[in-house]
Amino acid sequence: xxxxxxxxxxxxxxxxxxxxxxxxxxxxxxxxxxxxxxxxxxxxxxxxxxxxxxxxxxxxxxxxxxxxxxxxxxxxxxxxxxxxxxxxxxxxxxxxxxxxxxxxxxxxxxxxxxxxxxxxxxxxxxxxxxxxxxxxxxxxxxxxxxxxxxxxxxxxxxxxxxxxxxxxxxxxxxxxxxxxxxxxxxxxxxxxxxxxxxxxxxxxxxxxxxxxxxxxxxxxxxxxxxxxxxxxxxxxxxxxxxxx
Amino acid sequence: xxxxxxxxxxxxxxxxxxxxxxxxxxxxxxxxxxxxxxxxxxxxxxxxxxxxxxxxxxxxxxxxxxxxxxxxxxxxxxxxxxxxxxxxxxxxxxxxxxxxxxxxxxxxxxxxxxxxxxxxxxxxxxxxxxxxxxxxxxxxxxxxxxxxxxxxxxxxxxxxxxxxxxxxxxxxxxxxxxxxxxxxxxxxxxxxxxxxxxxxxxxxxxxxxxxxxxxxxxxxxxxxxxxxxxxxxxxxxxxxxxxxxxxxxxxxxxxxxxxxxxxxxxxxxxxxxxxxxxxxxxxxxxxxxxxxxxxxxxxxxxxxxxxxxxxxxxxxxxxxxxxxxxxxxxxxxxxxxxxxxxxxxxxxxxxxxxxxxxxxxxxxxxxxxxxxxxxxxxxxxxxxxxxxxxxxxxxxxxxxxxxxxxxxxxxxxxxxxxxxxxxxxxxxxxxxxxxxxxxxxxxxxxxxxxxxxxxxxxxxxxxxxxxxxxxxxxxxxxxxxxxxxxxxxxxxxxxxxxxxxxxxx
Numbered sequence: 001x002x003x004x005x006x007x008x009x010x011x012x013x014x015x016x017x018x019x020x021x022x023x024x025x026x027x028x029x030x031x032x033x034x035x036x037x038x039x040x041x042x043x044x045x046x047x048x049x050x051x052x053x054x055x056x057x058x059x060x061x062x063x064x065x066x067x068x069x070x071x072x073x074x075x076x077x078x079x080x081x082x083x084x085x086x087x088x089x090x091x092x093x094x095x096x097x098x099x100x101x102x103x104x105x106x107x108x109x110x111x112x113x114x115x116x117x118x119x120x121x122x123x124x125x126x127x128x129x130x131x132x133x134x135x136x137x138x139x140x141x142x143x144x145x146x147x148x149x150x151x152x153x154x155x156x157x158x159x160x161x162x163x164x165x166x167x168x169x170x171x172x173x174x175x176x177x178x179x180x181x182x183x184x185x186x187x188x189x190x191x192x193x194x195x196x197x198x199x200x201x202x203x204x205x206x207x208x209x210x211x212x213x214x215x216x217x218x219x220x221x222x223x224x225x226x227x228x229x230x231x232x233x234x235x236x237x238x239x240x241x242x243x244x
Numbered sequence: 245x246x247x248x249x250x251x252x253x254x255x256x257x258x259x260x261x262x263x264x265x266x267x268x269x270x271x272x273x274x275x276x277x278x279x280x281x282x283x284x285x286x287x288x289x290x291x292x293x294x295x296x297x298x299x300x301x302x303x304x305x306x307x308x309x310x311x312x313x314x315x316x317x318x319x320x321x322x323x324x325x326x327x328x329x330x331x332x333x334x335x336x337x338x339x340x341x342x343x344x345x346x347x348x349x350x351x352x353x354x355x356x357x358x359x360x361x362x363x364x365x366x367x368x369x370x371x372x373x374x375x376x377x378x379x380x381x382x383x384x385x386x387x388x389x390x391x392x393x394x395x396x397x398x399x400x401x402x403x404x405x406x407x408x409x410x411x412x413x414x415x416x417x418x419x420x421x422x423x424x425x426x427x428x429x430x431x432x433x434x435x436x437x438x439x440x441x442x443x444x445x446x447x448x449x450x451x452x453x454x455x456x457x458x459x460x461x462x463x464x465x466x467x468x469x470x471x472x473x474x475x476x477x478x479x480x481x482x483x484x485x486x487x488x489x490x491x492x493x494x495x496x497x498x499x500x501x502x503x504x505x506x507x508x509x510x511x512x513x514x515x516x517x518x519x520x521x522x523x524x525x526x527x528x529x530x531x532x533x534x535x536x537x538x539x540x541x542x543x544x545x546x547x548x549x550x551x552x553x554x555x556x557x558x559x560x561x562x563x564x565x566x567x568x569x570x571x572x573x574x575x576x577x578x579x580x581x582x583x584x585x586x587x588x589x590x591x592x593x594x595x596x597x598x599x600x601x602x603x604x605x606x607x608x609x610x611x612x613x614x615x616x617x618x619x620x621x622x623x624x625x626x627x628x629x630x631x632x633x634x635x636x637x638x639x640x641x642x643x644x645x646x647x648x649x650x651x652x653x654x655x656x657x658x659x660x661x662x663x664x665x666x667x668x669x670x671x672x673x674x675x676x677x678x679x680x681x682x683x684x685x686x687x688x689x690x691x692x693x694x695x696x697x698x699x700x701x702x703x704x705x706x707x708x709x710x711x712x713x714x715x716x717x718x719x720x721x722x723x724x725x726x727x728x729x730x731x732x733x734x735x736x737x738x739x740x741x742x743x744x745x746x747x748x749x
Contacts, residue, residue, distance in 0.1 A: 157633035193376035202364030207395035
């Protein structure tokens with residue numbers, strides 16, 4: 001039984017990383033990992049950067065998911081660096097595609113998921129305010145934090161109904177019709193209700209909005225930056241190719 | 245405090261007026277319940293007060309709505325305020341109303357009169373759907389939200405959030421994800437948000453539609469405390485029993501007009517006869533598990549071709565089981581109402597019964613057959629509370645067609661559509677139908693599927709008296725066809741009207 005009589009004291013805990021650091025990491029991951037900026041010379045830096053979201057997930061959220069995926073990324077990196085022969089063939093091709101996805105896409109998705117999981121709407125909005133981003137930009141983005149989980153809930157409900165009614169996605173056309181069309185309709189309805197409730201509580205007033213979230217750069221941000229700077233310097237200055 | 249003067253309103257794109265010449269004056273500190281069958285205009289009335297009409301729902305508005313303290317503080321929603329509203333032909337009262345607006349208000353006379361954020365300092369709203377009325381993702385931020393928008397200093401926000409959390413005994417709910425709360429808990433947070441915003445006027449639009457019996461009583465408690473604080477409260481609901489003792493006035497609406505107003509001692513007249521004559525829900529407050537109905541307890545001999553769930557031991561975590569039953573007999577070809585207090589696993593029971601809970605190990609015996617989880621998915625039809633999540637196709641006919649059991653021809657589609665009074669809308673997109681029609685489409689699918697067990701989750705939570713009776717007749721129809729009907733519900737009247745047996749979890 002929970003003790004309902006205990007008194008509540010509001011304490012806003014500062015997150016491990018500032019939201020702006022997380023946004024910067026997202027951009028860096030998209031640039032270096034997904035788009036591959038910097039080419040072969042920056043491979044160690046890229047490996048460090050790619051491992052970061054998993055490590056963060058592990059430290060901050062303590063999820064096994066982070067650990068398992070980190071192992072997959074390390075294994076893939078090792079495969080590309082050491083075991084890749086360039087001879088072709090089915091196995092080589094399969095491994096190429098798999099490791100490519102793990103190394104390039106997974107870190108970005110993980111960072112996105114980490115950012116969504118660990119940033120409250122209030123923190124995000126505070127960070128945007130500090131960067132002087134106008135509210136016309138901040139509000140739609142902050143709604144996403146609320147909206148993704150709502151879409152997920154709706155999709156789960158639709159999925160259950162489809163299973164129950166025995167409607168399978170036999171082909172792509174039917175999948176789109178039965179799965180996506182209702183999801184869009186249900187979700188747009190939810191969206192309307194969400195906006196109405198936000199508006200009647202004064203969202204969009206032309207006053208300077210307060211944010212109860214405590215944000216600001218701290219030790220966590222410093223460590224992340226140092227690690228990345230060291231990795232970048234190492235990749236550029238050390239003759240690491242000779243060691244591999 | 246709130247004045248409606250000859251207000252008429254039609255939503256954009258609709259011919260029929262949702263409100264027709266409504267005049268209503270609500271004084272400071274009153275607690276008014278507006279009731280009537282669905283579509284009577286009670287929600288529209290509330291939207292005029294919180295400004296969602298015309299800012300969010302545009303349309304054609306005539307007459308005047310005044311909200312706020314008398315005199316200089318009055319904030320106005322202007323007549324014809326919707327941008328580009330076309331004034332209806334005939335003698336519209338809008339000119340006179342315009343004149344009165346100039347006299348009473350200092351705000352400029354422009355379309356949309358007062359922006360929503362100004363209205364937000366006067367009124368707070370609690371909505372019907374607990375899932376979609378929050379902006380943030382955790383409870384503490386949500387409580388702070390309204391004050392953040394006003395730019396209130398951080399220390400003041402912290403003070404108010406703590407005050408409300410302690411006054412309303414919310415400590416166990418604070419700093420938690422909103423997605424992890426139950427419907428009742430979410431509605432409690434929505435009320436706490438109102439309390440933090442501390443406005444003089446509180447509006448509640450069908451606040452108990454998704455709440456069970458206990459949660460409704462909890463809500464009534466909160467409303468009583470607002471009354472003591474002197475807030476003006478306006479509730480739109482078709483269920484009246486839960487709050488009847490605490491209101492100062494009852495307003496009955498029908499087809500967009502006020503047909504009856506009762507205040508003070510007159511409220512004692514509200515009994516079942518009164519309710520029936522206006523098509524309202526019962527005025528008696530009875531817990532669903534106190535309805536005098538027998539539990540199904542079959543004699544041993546009849547067991548062989550009966551229906552029963554066995555070995556139902558299920559929980560979401562290892563150390564705590566939600567459901568713990570060795571055997572639950574169900575009456576074949578009868579209607580069983582499943583009731584239970586908060587947190588007794590009503591919804592979980594349905595998910596297990598229909599085979600949606602993957603880790604559930606129970607079996608269902610039906611006429612000598614034994615159905616495991618996977619067999620139940622194919623043999624039990626569930627009609628969810630949110631029917632919107634259950635309709636997939638672009639036409640009612642197709643919806644029924646994809647549900648048809650094997651070996652049935654197209655002529656069966658028409659049979660089913662006729663029997664559920666859906667022939668007129670056979671070619672319409674289910675999403676454009678009314679809530680009641682959508683529910684009938686879902687039932688049509690259940691009938692077409694030929695499944696022997698049909699389960700419902702809170703089917704009448706949003707229905708007025710007339711629609712509830714229609715629904716009860718449908719249930720009986722399903723049972724007459726030999727189907728076993730299981731209804732999870734907290735609707736005492738539905739249980740009294742339709743159910744044969746009561747299953748208390």
